[in-house]
Amino acid sequence: MSKLSRRxxxxxxxxxxxxxxxxxxxxxxxxxxxxALASGAPIPQRFGTWSWGLGxxxxxxxxxxxxxxxxxxxxxxxxxxxxxHINLFTNFHVFKDAAPNLCHHSGWVxxxxxxxxxxxxxxxxxTIDVTVARxxxxxxxxxxxxxxATGDVRDSFSYENGNxxxxxxxxxxxxxxxxxxxxxxxxxASEFKPDPRVMVRKSSLSTVLEETRAxxxxxxxxxxxxxxQYFTGLRDLERRFDLQLTKPDxxxxxxxxxxxxxxxxxxxxxxxxxxxxxMTDLMLMAVACDQTRVFxxxxxxxxxxxxxxxxxxxxxxxxxxxxxxxxLQCQPNVSWYTRxxxxxxxxxxxxxxxxxxxxxxxxxxxxxxxxTDQSFAKIHGIxxxxxxxxxxxxxxxxxxxxxxxxxxPGCRLGYTAMHLMGLDVPSWGDKSNNTSKEIGExxx
Amino acid sequence: xxxxxxxxxxxxxxxxDSTPDEPENSASLxxxxxxxxxxxxxxIAQVFGTDIxxxxxxxxxxxxxxxxxxxxxxxxxxxTSDQIQQIQQTAExxxxxxxxxxxxxxLISCKPxxxxxxxxxxxxxxxxxxxxxxYRRDPGEAKVAELTEIAGTAAxxxxxxxxxxxxxxxxxxxxxxxxxxxxxxxxxxERPGEERLDAYSLASRLxxxxxxxxxxxxxxxxxxIGELHDREGLxxxxxxxxxxxxxxxxxxxxxxxxxxxxxxxxxxxDPQVYPMVTGATLADAREQTLRTVIDHVxxxxxxxxxxxxxxxxxxxxxxxxxxxxxxxxxxxPYEFPEDGxxxxxxxxxxxxxAHSHAVRSSPTRRGKAMRExxxxxxxxxxxxxxxxxxxxxxxxxxxxxxxxQVHNTNPSCAGCHLITDPMGLSLENFDGAGGYRETExxxxxxxxxxxxxxxxxxxxxxxxxxxxxPKLPYCLVNRMYAYGTGGPxxxxxxxxxLDYFTERFAGQGYRVSDLLREITLxxxxxxxxxxxxxxxxxxxxxxxISSKLVDGQQ
Numbered sequence: 001m002s003k004l005s006r007r008x009x010x011x012x013x014x015x016x017x018x019x020x021x022x023x024x025x026x027x028x029x030x031x032x033x034x035x036a037l038a039s040g041a042p043i044p045q046r047f048g049t050w051s052w053g054l055g056x057x058x059x060x061x062x063x064x065x066x067x068x069x070x071x072x073x074x075x076x077x078x079x080x081x082x083x084x085h086i087n088l089f090t091n092f093h094v095f096k097d098a099a100p101n102l103c104h105h106s107g108w109v110x111x112x113x114x115x116x117x118x119x120x121x122x123x124x125x126x127t128i129d130v131t132v133a134r135x136x137x138x139x140x141x142x143x144x145x146x147x148x149a150t151g152d153v154r155d156s157f158s159y160e161n162g163n164x165x166x167x168x169x170x171x172x173x174x175x176x177x178x179x180x181x182x183x184x185x186x187x188x189a190s191e192f193k194p195d196p197r198v199m200v201r202k203s204s205l206s207t208v209l210e211e212t213r214a215x216x217x218x219x220x221x222x223x224x225x226x227x228x229q230y231f232t233g234l235r236d237l238e239r240r241f242d243l244q245l246t247k248p249d250x251x252x253x254x255x256x257x258x259x260x261x262x263x264x265x266x267x268x269x270x271x272x273x274x275x276x277x278x279m280t281d282l283m284l285m286a287v288a289c290d291q292t293r294v295f296x297x298x299x300x301x302x303x304x305x306x307x308x309x310x311x312x313x314x315x316x317x318x319x320x321x322x323x324x325x326x327x328l329q330c331q332p333n334v335s336w337y338t339r340x341x342x343x344x345x346x347x348x349x350x351x352x353x354x355x356x357x358x359x360x361x362x363x364x365x366x367x368x369x370x371x372t373d374q375s376f377a378k379i380h381g382i383x384x385x386x387x388x389x390x391x392x393x394x395x396x397x398x399x400x401x402x403x404x405x406x407x408x409p410g411c412r413l414g415y416t417a418m419h420l421m422g423l424d425v426p427s428w429g430d431k432s433n434n435t436s437k438e439i440g441e442x443x444x
Numbered sequence: 445x446x447x448x449x450x451x452x453x454x455x456x457x458x459x460x461d462s463t464p465d466e467p468e469n470s471a472s473l474x475x476x477x478x479x480x481x482x483x484x485x486x487x488i489a490q491v492f493g494t495d496i497x498x499x500x501x502x503x504x505x506x507x508x509x510x511x512x513x514x515x516x517x518x519x520x521x522x523x524t525s526d527q528i529q530q531i532q533q534t535a536e537x538x539x540x541x542x543x544x545x546x547x548x549x550x551l552i553s554c555k556p557x558x559x560x561x562x563x564x565x566x567x568x569x570x571x572x573x574x575x576x577x578x579y580r581r582d583p584g585e586a587k588v589a590e591l592t593e594i595a596g597t598a599a600x601x602x603x604x605x606x607x608x609x610x611x612x613x614x615x616x617x618x619x620x621x622x623x624x625x626x627x628x629x630x631x632x633x634e635r636p637g638e639e640r641l642d643a644y645s646l647a648s649r650l651x652x653x654x655x656x657x658x659x660x661x662x663x664x665x666x667x668x669i670g671e672l673h674d675r676e677g678l679x680x681x682x683x684x685x686x687x688x689x690x691x692x693x694x695x696x697x698x699x700x701x702x703x704x705x706x707x708x709x710x711x712x713x714d715p716q717v718y719p720m721v722t723g724a725t726l727a728d729a730r731e732q733t734l735r736t737v738i739d740h741v742x743x744x745x746x747x748x749x750x751x752x753x754x755x756x757x758x759x760x761x762x763x764x765x766x767x768x769x770x771x772x773x774x775x776x777p778y779e780f781p782e783d784g785x786x787x788x789x790x791x792x793x794x795x796x797x798a799h800s801h802a803v804r805s806s807p808t809r810r811g812k813a814m815r816e817x818x819x820x821x822x823x824x825x826x827x828x829x830x831x832x833x834x835x836x837x838x839x840x841x842x843x844x845x846x847x848x849q850v851h852n853t854n855p856s857c858a859g860c861h862l863i864t865d866p867m868g869l870s871l872e873n874f875d876g877a878g879g880y881r882e883t884e885x886x887x888x889x890x891x892x893x894x895x896x897x898x899x900x901x902x903x904x905x906x907x908x909x910x911x912x913x914p915k916l917p918y919c920l921v922n923r924m925y926a927y928g929t930g931g932p933x934x935x936x937x938x939x940x941x942l943d944y945f946t947e948r949f950a951g952q953g954y955r956v957s958d959l960l961r962e963i964t965l966x967x968x969x970x971x972x973x974x975x976x977x978x979x980x981x982x983x984x985x986x987x988x989i990s991s992k993l994v995d996g997q998q
Contacts, residue, residue: 266712
């Protein structure tokens with residue numbers, strides 16, 4: 001298969017059609033048993049997150065059967081093509097303890113940071129992607145990347161701390177420029193010439209570090225912490241400069257696509273889906289090109305205001321105002337929104353599976369952690385909040401399973417994920433969310 | 445102490461009215477603010493030109509709205525590693541443009557002896573001038589020498605004077621002293637034992653407040669020669685700044701923030717329900733209101749409260765269809781008809797559309813916005829365990845008034861909905877996109893209502909009630925003082941001060957220009973409240989905290 005034809009196929013994917021392609025990983029990129037790149041470097045581990053809004057309709061979402069080959073009730077029927085790549089976790093709880101139940105906030109904050117927030121403005125700690133990125137994000141151009149399908153720069157579940165959000169990429173065009181514009185080093189380019197300017201940039205950082213240190217001495221405690229964070233960021237920048245001076249390993253699946261068109265703003269479900277697919281394609285190409293190993297994709301916000309053409313209630317409003325249809329066992333329009341989210345989850349997982357790497361796919365060498373903000377949004381329920389994973393984390397976990405948590409902490413999944421990503425943490429989560437028990441059923 | 449304070453008041457009270465004195469010892473906190481995206485763009489535009497500022501996206505993070513203002517969030521926001529990388533990439537892009545063959549001709553005042561070698565004199569000249577504007581203070585000889593050395597080394601390595609200069613400029617553009625607006629205190633010689641902002645910090649505070657940008661050369665010069673700490677000198681400077689065309693940039697930014705117009709960045713309407721409303725319509729709706737406000741408070745210098753009743757505005761082609769009026773190309777002054785339903789900001793499309801759903805109006809959101817944006821009142825969030833079954837069982841009721849009435853059957857809902865809905869329902873003659881309608885689902889709309897004791901039976905009556913609401917001027921004072929001094933007000937320390945400003949504001953006919961003068965010339969604006977200074981003096985080992993951050997224990 002020539003590069004030209006692969007490029008054409010990928011472009012087809014960018015245009016939104018769900019073409020399933022396996023990109024063969026040429027032997028020259030691999031060692032003989034396919035577990036490492038030709039340079040001897042092991043195939044990297046990746047960690048991704050994905051999020052959707054407003055939970056599920058339990059009766060038609062949670063499979064009756066646990067373990068492998070679980071049934072797919074109507075609300076998740078669209079997951080059939082990717083069932084073998086994912087695990088579904090139900091009947092896991094998040095606990096607010098003494099904290100208030102903050103609508104659409106407590107759920108995601110606990111699953112991403114392990115701590116129940118005290119106010120709706122409060123993000124009490126760093127999120128799991130940031131923790132994982134400290135471990136596995138130091139060898140790529142970007143420590144992590146975040147993108148949203150909502151077109152809203154405020155939509156992020158990635159925080160270094162309560163006051164420091166990793167703002168998402170919200171425009172396909174801007175995202176493309178950031179990834180593949182100035183500063184992109186094609187890992188497959190035959191020539192590599194380190195840029196002398198990068199050397200200068202690196203050495204002149206000492207001036208800025210010194211300024212930061214001097215400025216810091218004059219400040220109060222809270223502001224000092226902000227300057228410390230800036231200092232840490234500059235040190236991180238230093239590392240990225242070093243990487244720019246090193247020849248990158250070739251990446252077979254890395255093929256820079258054409259510049260995308262920007263989309264209008266708006267939250268019509270079709271538009272959100274189109275934006276989600278464009279951002280997903282760009283994000284995953286960045287992963288395939290090894291520009292980052294930690295990546296956050298945001299399909300819908302906690303207060304999801306996605307609209308359904310011709311229906312007068314946005315998703316969040318509908319969860320509260322639409323009556324439950326007893327025959328259908330759900331709020332029909334609310335379920336329509338959740339089904340659209342599941343279709344996008346399926347797209348995302350399939351897109352990862354379509355990138356070949358080693359003997360398998362990019363997905364095989366990734367772990368994706370997918371969460372939402374409520375279980376039953378109508379009453380702001382957080383008990384039994386559903387979660388997914390996708391990918392095999394380099395063969396460390398089994399997939400295709402439905403796990404019943406038996407009411408144990410949902411933070412067990414984040415804890416398991418951190419272990420799989422090589423973090424040596426004794427436990428994760430605050431108070432009742434605290435756990436040191438992995439979800440053993442999924443471990444290979 | 446008292447005598448100095450009263451001496452100041454004699455000066456500021458020279459208009460002759462008999463309002464109370466500025467509270468003794470009034471002062472503001474030292475702040476460390478991150479530049480906002482717009483402030484970054486304005487600063488780059490001011491120093492290097494708009495073509496360069498327009499070619500890059502400001503690399504700064506979105507802010508948390510804090511006590512009603514995004515700008516106040518800048519006093520608390522941190523910069524993640526991810527963002528520092530973006531700041532660096534933007535610095536690269538800006539610096540490359542500044543030294544390119546076209547821009548170097550007018551942005552770099554000297555010529556190097558050879559374009560392929562280092563030139564210490566020329567590099568130092570450029571870096572001293574530009575550094576002063578970007579650091580917003582004299583960078584000092586040592587800093588200039590250090591930057592010049594970077595430029596020299598880089599020129600040697602790249603065999604290009606301009607590439608070297610660009611690398612030194614990048615170093616400035618990623619400096620925390622540039623990106624953070626750091627207030628620095630010094631002892632106040634006129635009030636022993638007290639502290640004031642140093643002249644450069646005061647220049648930045650004035651400039652980001654009134655112009656939403658860094659100080660210009662003249663303002664920095666005023667700081668350098670001590671003018672800003674001289675009563676008459678400060679008065680001269682403020683007069684100049686208020687007369688500048690850049691005041692419009694400053695006030696646009698303030699009102700855009702206060703009215704939460706950041707919402708427009710992602711606002712959209714369902715095209716099936718509102719086919720006339722596109723992204724361009726909504727962008728123009730925001731612009732229309734900003735033009736109305738600027739025209740009212742700067743050009744015409746009118747009573748701020750009249751913004752809620754005025755029929756004067758501006759019209760564009762994109763808006764004309766929604767307002768149902770003919771117009772010509774471009775922005776033209778426009779009067780809403782005397783017999784029409786529209787008068788005041790609350791009836792403009794910006795307010796009506798921003799505080800609605802994509803597919804329908806929302807009296808609750810509109811009422812909440814009126815209280816929170818213009819009266820500085822906080823409406824509580826809905827309770828988590830709210831039971832919506834009554835609402836579902838209400839069946840197909842034609843209007844919002846009936847839909848919302850069912851909330852009143854639930855006591856936990858009724859409390860808050862009574863705070864928001866009566867005023868919001870008075871705007872039901874305007875649909876979710878701000879278009880006028882006589883009826884909803886064929887039923888005529890009842891729009892009488894009450895705002896904190898003021899009864900009315902028309903939309904114009906709602907505007908009057910807002911105009912005359914006692915909290916309206918106080919709220920503007922609160923937001924403007926917070927915005928000017930770079931962080932939320934303290935109800936413990938600032939209450940008397942805000943009352944004082946509000947009385948002065950009233951005494952001067954509620955003119956925003958007078959309020960800006962009062963705030964910028966007040967003792968509070970340039971004096972430092974000491975709390976944070978005391979605890980900030982303990983030296984800290986930066987490495988320890990940094991390593992904690994790395995280990996994820998932050």
